[in-house]
Amino acid sequence: xxxxxxxxxxxxxxxxxxxxxxxxxxxxxxxxxxxxxxxxxxxxxxxxxxxxxxxxxxxxxxxxxxxxxxxxxxxxxxxxxxxxxxxxxxxxxxxxxxxxxxxxxxxxxxxxxxxxxxxxxxxxxxxxxxxxxxxxxxxxxxxxxxxxxxxxxxxxxxxxxxxxxxxxxxxxxxxxxxxxxxxxxxxxxxxxxxxxxxxxxxxxxxxxxxxxxxxxxxxxxxxxxxxxxxxxxxxxxxxxxxxxxxxxxxxxxxxxxxxxxxxxxxxxxxxxxxxxxxxxxxxxxxxxxxxxxxxxxxxxxxxxxxxxxxxxxxxxxxxxxxxxxxxxxxxxxxxxxxxxxxxxxxxxxxxxxxxxxxxxxxxxxxxxxxxxxxxxxxxxxxxxxxxxxxxxxxxxxxxxxxxxxxxxxxxxxxxxxxxxxxxxxxxxxxxxxxxxxxxxxxxxxxxxxx
Amino acid sequence: xxxxxxxxxxxxxxxxxxxxxxxxxxxxxxxxxxxxxxxxxxxxxxxxxxxxxxxxxxxxxxxxxxxxxxxxxxxxxxxxxxxxxxxxxxxxxxxxxxxxxxxxxxxxxxxxxxxxxxxxxxxxxxxxxxxxxxxxxxxxxxxxxxxxxxxxxxxxxxxxxxxxxxxxxxxxxxxxxxxxxxxxxxxxxxxxxxxxxxxxxxxxxxxxxxxxxxxxxxxxxxxxxxxxxxxxxxxxxxxxxxxxxxxxxxxxxxxxxxxxxxxxxxxxxxxxxxxxxxxxxxxxxxxxxxxxxxxxxxxxxxxxxxxxxxxxxxxxxxxxxxxxxxxxxxxxxxxxxxxxxxxxxxxxxxxxxxxxxxxxxxxxxxxxxxxxxxxxxxxxxxxxxxxxxxxxxxxxxxxxxxxxxxxxxxxxxxxxxxxxxxxxxxxxxxxxxxxxxxxxxxxxxxxxxx
Numbered sequence: 011x012x013x014x015x016x017x018x019x020x021x022x023x024x025x026x027x028x029x030x031x032x033x034x035x036x037x038x039x040x041x042x043x044x045x046x047x048x049x050x051x052x053x054x055x056x057x058x059x060x061x062x063x064x065x066x067x068x069x070x071x072x073x074x075x076x077x078x079x080x081x082x083x084x085x086x087x088x089x090x091x092x093x094x095x096x097x098x099x100x101x102x103x104x105x106x107x108x109x110x111x112x113x114x115x116x117x118x119x120x121x122x123x124x125x126x127x128x129x130x131x132x133x134x135x136x137x138x139x140x141x142x143x144x145x146x147x148x149x150x151x152x153x154x155x156x157x158x159x160x161x162x163x164x165x166x167x168x169x170x171x172x173x174x175x176x177x178x179x180x181x182x183x184x185x186x187x188x189x190x191x192x193x194x195x196x197x198x199x200x201x202x203x204x205x206x207x208x209x210x211x212x213x214x215x216x217x218x219x220x221x222x223x224x225x226x227x228x229x230x231x232x233x234x235x236x237x238x239x240x241x242x243x244x245x246x247x248x249x250x251x252x253x254x255x256x257x258x259x260x261x262x263x264x265x266x267x268x269x270x271x272x273x274x275x276x277x278x279x280x281x282x283x284x285x286x287x288x289x290x291x292x293x294x295x296x297x298x299x300x301x302x303x304x305x306x307x308x309x310x311x312x313x314x315x316x317x318x319x320x321x322x323x324x325x326x327x328x329x330x331x332x333x334x335x336x337x338x339x340x341x342x343x344x345x346x347x348x349x350x351x352x353x354x355x356x357x358x359x360x361x362x363x364x365x366x367x368x369x370x371x372x373x374x375x376x377x378x379x380x381x382x383x384x385x386x387x388x389x390x391x392x393x394x395x396x397x398x399x400x401x402x403x404x405x406x407x408x409x410x411x412x413x414x415x416x417x418x419x420x421x422x423x424x425x426x427x428x429x430x431x432x433x434x435x436x437x438x439x440x441x442x443x444x445x446x447x448x449x450x451x452x453x454x455x456x457x458x459x460x
Numbered sequence: 461x462x463x464x465x466x467x468x469x470x471x472x473x474x475x476x477x478x479x480x481x482x483x484x485x486x487x488x489x490x491x492x493x494x495x496x497x498x499x500x501x502x503x504x505x506x507x508x509x510x511x512x513x514x515x516x517x518x519x520x521x522x523x524x525x526x527x528x529x530x531x532x533x534x535x536x537x538x539x540x541x542x543x544x545x546x547x548x549x550x551x552x553x554x555x556x557x558x559x560x561x562x563x564x565x566x567x568x569x570x571x572x573x574x575x576x577x578x579x580x581x582x583x584x585x586x587x588x589x590x591x592x593x594x595x596x597x598x599x600x601x602x603x604x605x606x607x608x609x610x611x612x613x614x615x616x617x618x619x620x621x622x623x624x625x626x627x628x629x630x631x632x633x634x635x636x637x638x639x640x641x642x643x644x645x646x647x648x649x650x651x652x653x654x655x656x657x658x659x660x661x662x663x664x665x666x667x668x669x670x671x672x673x674x675x676x677x678x679x680x681x682x683x684x685x686x687x688x689x690x691x692x693x694x695x696x697x698x699x700x701x702x703x704x705x706x707x708x709x710x711x712x713x714x715x716x717x718x719x720x721x722x723x724x725x726x727x728x729x730x731x732x733x734x735x736x737x738x739x740x741x742x743x744x745x746x747x748x749x750x751x752x753x754x755x756x757x758x759x760x761x762x763x764x765x766x767x768x769x770x771x772x773x774x775x776x777x778x779x780x781x782x783x784x785x786x787x788x789x790x791x792x793x794x795x796x797x798x799x800x801x802x803x804x805x806x807x808x809x810x811x812x813x814x815x816x817x818x819x820x821x822x823x824x825x826x827x828x829x830x831x832x833x834x835x836x837x838x839x840x841x842x843x844x845x846x847x848x849x850x851x852x853x854x855x856x857x858x859x860x861x862x863x864x865x866x867x868x869x870x871x872x873x874x875x876x877x878x879x880x881x882x883x884x885x886x887x888x889x890x891x892x893x894x895x896x897x898x899x900x901x902x903x904x905x906x907x908x909x910x
Contacts, residue, residue, distance in 0.1 A: 038617070038619070039617050042616045042617055043616050043617060166492045166493050166890070167488070167489050167492055167493060169488065169838060169839055169840065169894070171890070204890060205889075206889075363813070363869050363871050365840070387842075388619060389619055390619065390815070390869075392837075392842040419813050419840075419869060421813050421888055421890040421891045421894065422888050422890070422891070425888070438871055438872050438875070439655075439656075440616070440621070440654060440871040440872070441871045441872070444619070444871065
């Protein structure tokens with residue numbers, strides 16, 4: 011009496027597994043042998059280049075993405091208006107003088123959204139702090155009029171470098187306002203980098219409301235070590251900072267959207283990345299990779315003639331790097347339209363070898379996704395953990411949309427993240443395409459089963 | 461009655477798991493924060509460079525490795541004599557003329573162990589073959605006096621690129637003798653490469669006894685495509701090959717060995733890679749990585765003051781690339797000495813992110829190793845599959861020694877394998893050191909449990 015249904019269940023499961031395995035293989039073969047994502051990325055990075063929200067390059071990128079989505083076979087493409095706060099870098103320089111030494115120019119990048127010095131020299135003495143905890147213990151009179159140097163190293167012990175980035179992140183995000191509260195003039199941080207070179211990494215800071223907005227810049231690890239050495243020897247370090255960075259009003263720009271219509275219903279499955287990038291390098295891993303992979307998902311559904319039950323929608327979000335207006339605006343539009351959303355997947359961890367998918371969803375959905383693990387194992391995917399869903403799709407959680415972050419091999423990402431070194435040459439063709447393949451496989455499973 | 465032993469078993473297991481986890485973390489912290497492997501690799505690749513067996517550079521490398529093993533804390537180091545057949549490249553060139561076009565020089569590398577043309581021009585017409593199966597169908601009169609071009613592409617569909625390498629490998633290894641049997645003059649193969657650039661990849665061929673030894677060379681994928689296009693259009697392609705490559709007698713050289721003595725017994729655990737490399741590039745991934753990782757295993761046992769039960773022996777094998785004399789000689793020495801060997805681990809899949817360990821051993825031992833999987837998961841290791849044990853340690857299977865190949869993320873390896881591009885710059889510090897960490901963890905578990 012009990013055996014029959016169990017047996018049939020097992021039979022159906024095995025049958026599904028075989029069919030799904032075959033489909034997984036078709037998807038993988040299609041993308042690894044005919045995928046266009048790598049050539050798409052070459053175009054985006056080499057013909058357009060970096061593309062901060064508000065820049066002329068970003069506008070070029072929106073037109074490029076619109077065309078690519080059409081070429082990939084989208085049934086419908088459109089631009090979604092997004093209002094962004096515009097930040098521009100302008101000319102910037104940092105000079106230091108150690109003890110009786112000579113003035114030297116050091117490599118630096120202002121943090122994104124940082125105010126500058128309006129082209130005037132900001133001068134001051136440098137004070138070394140190793141951690142925020144140490145900083146909190148220092149009285150305001152020690153900080154007043156000083157330029158504070160946070161030399162908090164990126165912790166190499168973390169196996170997943172994203173955790174080291176999380177650990178060190180506050181030094182970039184909050185130190186400017188903390189220092190301003192005690193009367194400091196400016197902040198210099200050691201870059202959030204897993205590397206030991208001298209490349210500075212930018213990235214956004216956030217000023218607290220009602221607190222003076224002092225400039226904040228990042229320097230490379232080598233210079234950071236050198237400055238620390240001098241300061242520990244009690245040498246006087248004088249600094250001159252000059253920067254034309256700052257906010258430049260608002261601008262209406264766009265996220266770019268393309269979709270293939272569902273054959274069964276109009277509920278939406280989102281797959282996306284962010285189209286903007288920092289204003290240095292080429293935004294290749296961050297997040298050109300996520301954009302071309304998402305387009306590849308749509309293209310391979312069309313090329314393989316997969317009949318999608320639900321609408322599969324590629325969203326190329328605006329303004330992830332310095333405002334998140336793209337993701338928030340998308341949520342507002344969903345609220346207005348009332349379109350049901352089944353699932354959202356983001357690729358914004360670089361175009362590296364796939365490792366897994368996070369499960370930012372309720373236990374039942376998470377269990378369903380994990381039950382597909384054996385299908386993914388042959389593609390090197392073993393990890394279905396974590397709750398984080400990607401910056402642009404996180405707002406959708408307000409509507410209880412299940413979200414997932416495509417997670418990749420993290421070892422090389424923070425060597426080049428937010429730097430001039432984030433270029434096309436750093437992306438490996440097979441790693442990028444394999445990512446697109448497993449993303450397509452996941453979207454396929456959600457479309458068939460949810 | 462049944463519950464107590466089960467419960468205790470569970471308790472002991474949990475207790476061991478906790479202790480082993482702690483030790484795994486210590487090993488990982490040690491290597492990721494204080495590991496010297498990356499700087500060691502810089503020395504080996506930049507101060508010495510490529511090092512084919514028989515070359516002066518290889519001799520330098522043996523002295524370097526001996527010193528490094530001493531510095532790492534080996535109780536005992538020595539050179540193990542190995543007789544190798546010496547192959548040298550010499551000047552080489554390949555010119556082609558398509559139809560009525562101009563003669564052009566194309567990028568090429570003779571295959572390792574290939575005979576050359578003694579500096580004379582070897583001229584002939586090119587004939588295209590897509591596969592060995594197609595070749596077998598062609599009568600000898602079609603092949604006679606021709607230069608045969610095998611344009612068999614590396615299959616992108618394989619997820620693990622080593623499988624694509626295995627699939628295409630025979631085109632490098634056996635085609636020279638096959639073509640000679642039908643009276644052909646020379647062989648050109650499309651390089652065994654996952655890339656679409658024009659970099660030729662070398663690697664060894666094997667001549668059959670009693671068959672004429674005709675020259676064989678590799679060309680890059682781009683040129684291969686171009687030649688195929690011309691030949692499919694029935695254009696005449698004339699070729700002039702000139703090469704001074706060839707075998708140059710025998711030479712006595714050495715594998716380099718260092719060990720820390722066992723505290724409990726003298727049974728031996730081997731960990732190693734090969735010290736030789738091809739004569740182009742810097743032999744960074746292949747196999748400088750395996751050498752510095754193996755030294756790192758020994759160094760971290762010493763630095764962490766782990767009391768090893770058994771002798772842990774690092775072997776830097778000679779002559780993996782074009783003869784395997786190092787591995788075979790090691791086996792002969794073990795046979796003579798009668799030293800019991802518990803286990804051998806080889807790292808020769810490049811210094812990329814760890815993925816797993818193969819289990820070239822009996823079912824009981826394989827089961828034991830797999831039972832450690834959960835300890836390895838936090839370090840990104842999920843795969844305990846495959847039977848292959850690494851070329852240098854495979855001979856030990858004759859004595860039933862359990863062998864394991866450290867397997868890595870394979871996506872980038874065959875872009876640069878056996879080419880001038882296999883340089884230090886292609887190795888990522890964290891990926892390399894994480895590999896050393898998991899190798900040390902595995903050696904620790906074997907030492908404690910077997």
